[in-house]
Amino acid sequence: MNGPSMNGSGMSTPVLRVEKLRKSFGDEIVLQDITFSVPEHTATVFIGASGSGKSTLLRCINLLEQVDDGTIKLDGEDISAADVNPDEVRKKLGMVFQAFNLFPHMTVLENIILAPTRVQGIREEEAIAEAFKLLERFGLRDKADQYPDRLSGGQQQRVAIIRSLARNPRLLLLDEITSALDPVLVNEVLSTVRDLKGEGMTMVLATHEMGFAKQVANEVCFLHQGKILEWGPPEVILENPKLSETREFIKRVHDAGRL
Amino acid sequence: MSDNRGRGTGDNSGSAPYDFGGAWQPSEIEVARRIARKKRNRKNALIAALSSLLVLGTLLVVLVTSPGWITLRDTFFKWAYGFEVLPKIILGFGTNATLTLIAGTSVALLGLLIALIRTSRSPALTPFRFLATIYVDVFRGIPMLLVILLVGFGIPALQLKGVTNNVLILGTIAVIITYSAYVAEVIRSGILTVHPSQRAAARSLGLSHIQTLRHVVLPQALKRVTPPLLNDLVALIKDTGLISILGVTDAIRAAQIQTAKSFNYTPYVMAALVFLAVTIPLTRMTDRMLRNSLERQNAQGQA
Ligand SMILES: Nc1ncnc2c1ncn2[C@@H]1O[C@H](COP(=O)(O)OP(=O)(O)OP(=O)(O)O)[C@@H](O)[C@H]1O
Ligand SMILES: [Mg+2]
Numbered sequence: 001m002n003g004p005s006m007n008g009s010g011m012s013t014p015v016l017r018v019e020k021l022r023k024s025f026g027d028e029i030v031l032q033d034i035t036f037s038v039p040e041h042t043a044t045v046f047i048g049a050s051g052s053g054k055s056t057l058l059r060c061i062n063l064l065e066q067v068d069d070g071t072i073k074l075d076g077e078d079i080s081a082a083d084v085n086p087d088e089v090r091k092k093l094g095m096v097f098q099a100f101n102l103f104p105h106m107t108v109l110e111n112i113i114l115a116p117t118r119v120q121g122i123r124e125e126e127a128i129a130e131a132f133k134l135l136e137r138f139g140l141r142d143k144a145d146q147y148p149d150r151l152s153g154g155q156q157q158r159v160a161i162i163r164s165l166a167r168n169p170r171l172l173l174l175d176e177i178t179s180a181l182d183p184v185l186v187n188e189v190l191s192t193v194r195d196l197k198g199e200g201m202t203m204v205l206a207t208h209e210m211g212f213a214k215q216v217a218n219e220v221c222f223l224h225q226g227k228i229l230e231w232g233p234p235e236v237i238l239e240n241p242k243l244s245e246t247r248e249f250i251k252r253v254h255d256a257g258r259l
Numbered sequence: 260m261s262d263n264r265g266r267g268t269g270d271n272s273g274s275a276p277y278d279f280g281g282a283w284q285p286s287e288i289e290v291a292r293r294i295a296r297k298k299r300n301r302k303n304a305l306i307a308a309l310s311s312l313l314v315l316g317t318l319l320v321v322l323v324t325s326p327g328w329i330t331l332r333d334t335f336f337k338w339a340y341g342f343e344v345l346p347k348i349i350l351g352f353g354t355n356a357t358l359t360l361i362a363g364t365s366v367a368l369l370g371l372l373i374a375l376i377r378t379s380r381s382p383a384l385t386p387f388r389f390l391a392t393i394y395v396d397v398f399r400g401i402p403m404l405l406v407i408l409l410v411g412f413g414i415p416a417l418q419l420k421g422v423t424n425n426v427l428i429l430g431t432i433a434v435i436i437t438y439s440a441y442v443a444e445v446i447r448s449g450i451l452t453v454h455p456s457q458r459a460a461a462r463s464l465g466l467s468h469i470q471t472l473r474h475v476v477l478p479q480a481l482k483r484v485t486p487p488l489l490n491d492l493v494a495l496i497k498d499t500g501l502i503s504i505l506g507v508t509d510a511i512r513a514a515q516i517q518t519a520k521s522f523n524y525t526p527y528v529m530a531a532l533v534f535l536a537v538t539i540p541l542t543r544m545t546d547r548m549l550r551n552s553l554e555r556q557n558a559q560g561q562a
Pocket of ligand 2: 054055056175176
């Protein structure tokens with residue numbers, strides 16, 4: 001068993017390699033036997049019912065949760081080892097949350113330059129210039145001095161994406177970044193992510209947006225009761241899955257009008 | 260520029276009843292509404308004025324016509340005498356003010372430190388966490404007067420070498436000890452109300468635990484607890500008067516000395532007025548800040 005994304009591309013080291021990961025909360029096993037790889041410049045999308053463990057998986061990769069077993073390797077380096085400093089690992093990872101989690105007491109600009117200036121030790125003028133470049137690119141330049149509560153949900157989420165990009169992460173973790181948004185605002189956020197993908201950003205996503213998954217994913221993994229039940233290219237998993245559980249799930253999402 | 264705006268979008272300009280050019284006139288309904296509103300406001304103001312006049316006037320008449328009024332006035336409100344002793348009382352209040360400043364600053368720092376210790380999860384701090392909890396429990400549960408007596412009279416009684424017997428310093432220390440326990444709890448509650456997702460976001464950006472506290476958690480926590488902390492400041496100003504029991508000449512003690520000489524209680528009333536002159540503006544300010552922060556929170560809830 002070698003898991004998703006080991007088909008032929010096993011030549012170079014993948015950006016992320018998760019092996020036999022297991023995680024439980026008390027008696028509840030939330031993730032087990034999770035094995036997959038994310039090669040450079042690709043996107044792996046996790047789909048699955050609510051409670052199937054998608055957020056937990058992303059939080060484990062970000063070392064916000066401690067795993068029970070298994071290994072997580074970033075660029076071949078074991079980041080689940082006991083002697084690893086999580087702060088060092090997180091400098092290479094960007095994470096965007098479902099609920100944006102912008103800092104309400106800071107302006108958009110301050111939100112974005114916090115990590116570059118405090119964590120990476122970049123000079124403030126440089127960080128600001130860099131931040132403005134990103135804001136410009138995503139059409140948010142005029143919002144730089146606003147506080148987050150003055151922005152629409154879609155704008156807030158795009159700021160959160162910019163904030164996670166400002167540190168040039170090796171890998172971007174996106175956890176259902178559109179599920180707190182009005183349908184009309186979803187598209188602006190998704191097109192931002194598509195742009196990033198086009199620029200070669202490596203990412204792992206959890207999403208309920210099947211149409212989006214189809215566009216952006218190199219590989220889709222179906223998570224069911226804490227296990228990767230089925231995986232493959234988006235056309236196969238989303239349109240012609242083998243297992244009945246996957247078919248069932250896709251059908252339910254379809255009926256809810258998200259395909 | 261206003262004609263530019265007034266032009267509209269062309270397509271539906273014929274059907275739009277709106278003219279944004281500035282030539283808007285209130286409709287008849289709106290004019291009638293405004294007149295009705297003005298009428299109602301005038302009526303309300305009249306009612307308020309009449310009822311105030313009636314109630315306060317009655318109280319005043321009852322007061323000055325009561326048989327003891329003259330004695331009462333001469334005992335508590337002998338203004339000429341009051342203004343004579345006012346400089347001494349204000350001089351004494353200087354002690355209260357200085358003490359508030361010194362104790363206030365120390366309390367803020369010590370309270371913050373204790374709150375940080377109590378909310379930390381570092382295993383190295385376990386014994387300190389334990390001690391901080393006991394400290395808070397004990398000093399929130401003892402009347403401050405008792406702490407002042409214990410420290411102010413008890414420590415000199417030990418006759419320790421190198422330890423001050425200055426009651427002013429000892430009294431200040433007693434106030435700091437007690438208030439730090441209160442303030443630590445206020446700050447701690449503020450820290451606990453910052454949502455865990457804020458920490459998660461900060462940590463996932465690579466900020467260390469300390470950086471997360473300094474840049475993300477504390478600014479939000481302190482902003483939230485500013486109104487209750489200002490309340491504590493008002494209480495602190497008043498409670499500095501308690502150390503007059505050690506013989507420190509503050510505003511209360513100064514008034515007491517005058518009263519003892521003249522057997523007239525007007526100096527006490529003057530001291531009360533001096534305290535009010537400082538505490539009432541502070542209380543008003545606290546009220547306003549609380550209202551503003553509530554409004555902000557509500558606005559956020561809607562967004
Ligand atoms: N801190 C925690 N303590 C205990 N149980 C938890 C904790 N976090 C998550 N769980 C449990 O783990 C399971 C998986 O949760 P997770 O948030 O990963 O699901 P999800 O796939 O992201 O769901 P959703 O689509 O609703 O976001 C759930 O049953 C949840 O109750
Ligand atoms: Mg989730």
